[in-house]
Amino acid sequence: MMDNQYKLTGTLRLSKKANDLVEEFTEVFTECTDEFISEDQSWAQRECTVDGDEVEVQLGITAAPAHRFFYRLQKCIGKKMGREYHLGVKDAIVNRLEIRFEMPTEPVTELKMPFVKKLEFDGKICTAILEDVENDFIIEGAVERLMKRIEERVERQYYEGKEEFWELMEESPHREPKWDKDPSSEMVDRGWIVRGPTKGKWFYRPEITAILNAMKEIAKKEILEPMGFQEVIESNFVPFDVWRRTGHMMGVPNEVYYFSEPATRDPQFWQEFQDKVYITNDVDVDELKKLVSEPKGGIVYAQCPNIYWSFEKAVIPEEDLPLKIFENTVASARYESGGRHGIERSDEFHRIEIVYIGRPEQLNELKEELTERFHHVFDEILEINWRMAWVTPWYMQQSGQEGVEDETEHILGTIDFEAYLPYRGEKSDSDNWLEFQNLTIAGDKFTDAFTIKTQKGDLWSGCSGIGLERWAVVFLAQNGLDPEKWPDGFKEYLSELPKGFRSY
Amino acid sequence: MMDNQYKLTGTLRLSKKANDLVEEFTEVFTECTDEFISEDQSWAQRECTVDGDEVEVQLGITAAPAHRFFYRLQKCIGKKMGREYHLGVKDAIVNRLEIRFEMPTEPVTELKMPFVKKLEFDGKICTAILEDVENDFIIEGAVERLMKRIEERVERQYYEGKEEFWELMEESPHREPKWDKDPSSEMVDRGWIVRGPTKGKWFYRPEITAILNAMKEIAKKEILEPMGFQEVIESNFVPFDVWRRTGHMMGVPNEVYYFSEPATRDPQFWQEFQDKVYITNDVDVDELKKLVSEPKGGIVYAQCPNIYWSFEKAVIPEEDLPLKIFENTVASARYESGGRHGIERSDEFHRIEIVYIGRPEQLNELKEELTERFHHVFDEILEINWRMAWVTPWYMQQSGQEGVEDETEHILGTIDFEAYLPYRGEKSDSDNWLEFQNLTIAGDKFTDAFTIKTQKGDLWSGCSGIGLERWAVVFLAQNGLDPEKWPDGFKEYLSELPKGFRSY
Incomplete structure (x- = not known):
């Protein structure tokens, strides 16, 4: 692996003209730049040219960030020449920064990158030239993130267009579907759901409302209450700063509803x-x-960001772990544009979001119990054909980071629950299955992002989104709309539909 | 009352030059304008001057809309001169329209009005001069609405700054308050509520969530279910067209959260x-x-507009009346900017909105039953000091139309329910009472706006907003945060708080 190479030309603007201090300045420049590097490093180039109150600086170095040294140089000069010569650096700019670095993979196609004047690839070697780089950009680590972003975009060229990672974990016994119609279009005909009033949204009449409420009740009685989850209610509005930290603003800004x-x-x-x-x-x-x-922010896309935010900077007592939380009030809004279908893929839907914060081993246990209880619901109450699979973690997708972590262990990452939709066709074809539920252990991604801690040791988090419309669709698609034909387990929650509203 | 006076100068652009048809044109002009008016009317002025393909028209008339005649004139000429002379009107514009009309009240201060070039008042007489008025403006009735708007704005000058209409209807017996603290600030201290993450919003932790859920349950079990209300779920997004019809875009555009x-x-x-x-x-x-x-629309401000929209153009079978509907899922967002206080006045809150559609007499009965049941809840379950008052209808405020209808009958209009907040001070001071609930019969305002009908006869609607945060605040303000001290009736719904989440 080649070491990173940096070449920098920058301008320092001094607090006064220094034509009569050229020698002293050059000495300090050498002193400072000597201090910056360790014994096994050396400058490929370092020069300074004083011209009035301006100094042109040239730095070249391998395996050490020249731009950071350029910033430190400004402080160093002030420190060493301030008292004696009343000289300091007023401001500074990097006129040109050339970075050559080796990437893990070779690019497939060309790439454009903001802030980069010129971007060239020679096999795995990337040369990026930046111009007019300000101090803030350097201090905030943007140069390093820029290099990482180039690597990532190149890597993603290999994933694009490929199928999601998917590995079957478990599948229910076959249950003969009782129905083969599309629940949404059937419900439109019966007036249970009304399209609108804005694009991609639905109005739910009493019949489907009762079914969605039954799903909610099942989740509460069979899963959340016995496991001791506590309910919270969050705001429908998310500021950019929360989504910046969860990665949504980078991952899904094109799927978000914004508010003003x-x-x-x-x-x-x-x-x-x-x-x-x-x-x-x-x-x-x-x-x-x-x-x-x-725009001041967005409408909730998934409930977890605001939940994590609510614990910002909290130190959770160890004995209270794991925290078990759920949110059940706020809807999720996602701009789908294409690909909408009925209530199973729309711009607005209702999820129970389960969030858990705890020790890695606690979350793993919790995952086991949740999974068991989900199976119980799907087998004994909804009586559906379901399967579960290990997939690309959703939170990585949402933050734009494709890739699968920890494939072998199946701890960090996401499980998708899918169910068969008979109206779509053969059971053997994966296109005829719908993801209706997921379960993620996200590691320390979110606890880190919001500085949520316990007294000592690792604190992880995870979440599971129960899509009520999805639960309803997979249940109805396999069991039909006639309550008499519904499984007994479900009838205990809902055995009769409300009469609804007739109209001509 | 003086009759309206209209003076109009307009230009017709003909389909071809008509210099050789001046006589014929003038004859048709006279014929047409004769046809427009009835026997007891006469033209104060009517002239036309043909110049090439342009005709200057002057019309002056009392108690009849000159601008509408100007529009009809265009059709009339085409009808009478089309076949024989191949002459018609290509387009037309009113260069100047002067309207003088008497208003019910004299203006207090000056007034500006869009589309009006010059607006003058002489006592109750208003003179409005419009220029460059296009056909669409005339056809769509904008001239008439403009005159109405002037009257209304003048009338409102008398209301502005004055107190709301308020008439006590009933008051509970005095109950000695058990507490005198501000529930919101107390809950902040205990970590039950967390401010944010955006301006004026709150995050509810398990303790307050349980209390809000109890309020919801009380409303369902004591009021909605026994009365046969059916639940619906609406979208969080409202298009401008729905709010145009309900009057919100005119009434409260400065209080709305918009979405893109x-x-x-x-x-x-x-x-x-x-x-x-x-x-x-x-x-x-x-x-x-x-x-x-x-902006494509707004976030729900009150649930009823989307509910009415969902019945757009419906004909409801008579035997199904009254329809009893409630929505319980979507929050209400209102941009308050100033005057926020705790969870009792915030930018986002949770209401159960009850909507009823039926015959006037049915709605009146429904109102009686609802009121009785509300009293039962306030007296036997929440055990609060409450009162109810007849007030300016909220829907009139929301559509910018101040004023009270039907004061004596108390049928069409709004009842406010208020409760005493001991932490604010003396019970005798109205400032220390909080409106926590309302009940409106809106007449045919909304059924008209969305063309909701029954087979024959009047169809009215009304609604009642149960503010869950408000219920919680008035209950807690009078009964305190300690479940042991809560009334037995309430304890049947919630006797113990969840343990919540501790953090340092």
């Missing part, structure tokens, strides 16, 4: 708009735009 | 943004704005 506030609540600014709505009986969105703020 | 979609879901348009988030570990909202659509 009124730019002001002061009625006088709204009077004209309101008058116009009254007079024209119409909403002029161009006018409205001027009165509305920029 | 990704301008595209196509990953290639998002790649650079995602790379930048990764590299800078920051979200650049200016970049994001370019990738996000204009």
